[in-house]
Amino acid sequence: TQLLEQSPQFLSIQEGENLTVYCNSSSVFSSLQWYRQEPGEGPVLLVTVVTGGEVKKLKRLTFQFGDARKDSSLHITAAQPGDTGLYLCAGGGVLTGGGNKLTFGTGTQLKVEL
């Protein structure tokens, strides 16, 4: 069974601070995705990384995929209250029928206060 552990589980910071969220597994994934989910809504895809060592930037968010494709990190620079939400990492896996399923991490609940 593939498992993804995220840390920290909860994070409460002040506006303007930087933070990093980690996503670790003992399994290799073909791809890794990061999502943000707000209360009462489904997860929204932020980024997909597929190559070991890959780094992607999305405005103030920087995503990194580990060289061995077992871990990833999300770094937010100068956090804003609008960044508040549940951040989820998800590893891609192939189904026997040929499709893909997502294995989600445990989630990191981020709260950014003024």
Place this chain on the structure above:
Amino acid sequence: ETGVTQSPTHLIKTRGQQVTLRCSSQSGHNTVSWYQQALGQGPQFIFQYYREEENGRGNFPPRFSGLQFPNYSSELNVNALELDDSALYLCTSSQTVGGYQETQYFGPGTRLLVL
């Protein structure tokens, strides 16, 4: 706005009852997946449907069943509801072409409470 809709938005049932949840996929998408998200946890994969056939299944008992219709919309049925079935049920919509499944888009979910 992903174009994926789910109904109902909220539902309350009692233990032992049966429930049907619905998902309308984005126009042109032929693949639907269902996930269960318990409070405070990440979503867990239930199963996937591609062109009206089950394409793969997660670690859920047979009382969780599904259906995909010719217009690619889908239903999730849960029989003999248990208290632990209380969760947010999410569906995703995606396009699979030539064996390659593109990005999955999540619906807003159905919140199920079992009393």
